[in-house]
Amino acid sequence: MSLWERAGLTALRQFDPERAHGLALKGLRLGAVRLPGQITSARLRCEVAGLQLANPVGLAAGFDKNAEALAPLARAGFGFLEVGAITPRAQEGNPRPRLFRLSEDGAVINRFGFNNEGMEAAAKRLCARPKDAVIGLNLGANKDSDDRAEDFARVLAHCGRHLDFATVNVSSPNTEKLRDLQGGAALSALLAGVMEARNWLEKPIPIFLKIAPDLDDAALGEIVDVVQSAGLHGIIATNTTLDRGGLRSAHKSEAGGLSGAPLMEKSTRVLAQLSHLSKGRVPLIGVGGIASAEDAYAKICAGASAVQLYSALVYRGLSLIPEICHGLERLLETDGHASVASAVGTKREAWL
Numbered sequence: 001m002s003l004w005e006r007a008g009l010t011a012l013r014q015f016d017p018e019r020a021h022g023l024a025l026k027g028l029r030l031g032a033v034r035l036p037g038q039i040t041s042a043r044l045r046c047e048v049a050g051l052q053l054a055n056p057v058g059l060a061a062g063f064d065k066n067a068e069a070l071a072p073l074a075r076a077g078f079g080f081l082e083v084g085a086i087t088p089r090a091q092e093g094n095p096r097p098r099l100f101r102l103s104e105d106g107a108v109i110n111r112f113g114f115n116n117e118g119m120e121a122a123a124k125r126l127c128a129r130p131k132d133a134v135i136g137l138n139l140g141a142n143k144d145s146d147d148r149a150e151d152f153a154r155v156l157a158h159c160g161r162h163l164d165f166a167t168v169n170v171s172s173p174n175t176e177k178l179r180d181l182q183g184g185a186a187l188s189a190l191l192a193g194v195m196e197a198r199n200w201l202e203k204p205i206p207i208f209l210k211i212a213p214d215l216d217d218a219a220l221g222e223i224v225d226v227v228q229s230a231g232l233h234g235i236i237a238t239n240t241t242l243d244r245g246g247l248r249s250a251h252k253s254e255a256g257g258l259s260g261a262p263l264m265e266k267s268t269r270v271l272a273q274l275s276h277l278s279k280g281r282v283p284l285i286g287v288g289g290i291a292s293a294e295d296a297y298a299k300i301c302a303g304a305s306a307v308q309l310y311s312a313l314v315y316r317g318l319s320l321i322p323e324i325c326h327g328l329e330r331l332l333e334t335d336g337h338a339s340v341a342s343a344v345g346t347k348r349e350a351w352l
Contacts, residue, residue: 005317017099028072035075039325043332046340048305049206049233049283055079055325056340060287060308061138066117067125074133077321084138085169088154090118102249108311111256114140119158126162136165149190153197165206191230206233213238213267224277234283238267260311264289268302272351275303280345293327301347
C-alpha cells in the first residue's frame with residue numbers, strides 16, 4: 001500500500017461509513033485512484049461456467065450497487081466484476097445509519113436493504129460498459145413487491161443483454177422473509193422463472209445462486225439438488241452472516257449482515273460442503289472473509305473455481321487486488337499447480 005493510498009483510507013475513515021463509500025466511488029469515477037490495469041498470466045487465467053477470466057479474483061456485489069464505476073473498476077485488476085443488487089423499481093432501502101465498521105474485527109455490518117436506483121438506471125449504465133471486462137449483475141426483489149420471484153426475472157430480462165452473468169440473490173438478511181426463498185419448493189419456482197427469462201435472451205448467460213452461510217447440511221444438500229435440476233451454472237458461497245460469535249467491536253450487536261474476516265472460516269466450510277455434496281460438479285465462487293492471497297488460495301483449495309471480495313477493501317484499499325493476484329500466482333507455483341483449475345478442491349477434506 002502506497003503512502004497516498006494509506007492517507008486516503010485514513011481520510012475516508014473520518015466520515016460516516018456510507019458517506020465514505022460514496023466518496024470512494026466518486027474518487028474512482030474522477031480518476032483519483034491509481035489502477036494497475038488487467039492482471040493475468042498463464043497460471044492465473046481460468047474458466048468458470050464458460051466465463052473466461054484473466055484471473056480468479058472478482059469484486060463482490062455491494063461495492064458498486066448502481067453500476068456507477070464500471071470503467072475504473074475494470075482497470076483495478078479484478079478478473080471479473082459483480083454489481084448490484086438491482087431491483088425492478090428504485091428503492092431507498094432501510095433507514096440510516098445502516099453501515100458499520102468493526103475495525104477491531106476487520107469486519108463490516110450492513111443493513112442496506114437493497115437500496116438502489118432500479119433496473120432502468122442500471123441498464124443505461126451497463127449499456128455503456130467496458131466491453132473487455134467480465135461483468136455480472138446481482139438480481140434483487142423490491143421490499144414491497146407482490147411477487148418477489150417475478151422481480152428477479154424482470155431485472156434479468158431488462159438488463160441481461162448487457163451482462164456476462166447474473167446472480168440470484170435470495171440470501172440477503174436485510175429484506176424481510178427474503179431468505180425464505182432458499183427453501184426447496186420456493187427456490188425451484190423462483191429459479192424456473194429466472195431461467196425462462198435467461199433463455200429468452202439473445203445471448204443466454206450463466207446464472208449463479210448466492211446463498212447464506214447460516215444453512216445446515218440438509219439445507220445445503222437441498223440447494224445443490226435444486227441448482228442442478230434447475231440447470232443453473234454455479235453457486236456463490238456465501239453472503240453475509242447473522243452470527244456474531246467472537247466479535248470485539250462496539251458495533252457487534254448492530255442488526256444486519258456481517259462480512260469480513262470473521263466470515264472466512266464459516267463461509268469456507270460451507271463452500272467445501274457444497275463441493276463435497278455436488279462431487280465437484282457445480283462450479284463454485286468463494287466469497288467471505290478474503291483479505292490475502294492465502295485466504296483466496298484456501299477458498300480455491302476448498303472447492304472454489306474463483307473468488308470474490310469486498311469488505312477487505314474498506315481496510316486495505318484497491319492495492320489489495322494486485323497483491324492477492326501476484327501472491328496467488330506464487331502459491332500456485334509453490335504447490336506445483338500450472339493453473340487455478342488444478343488446485344480447485346485439492347484440500348477440501350480439511351474443511352469438512
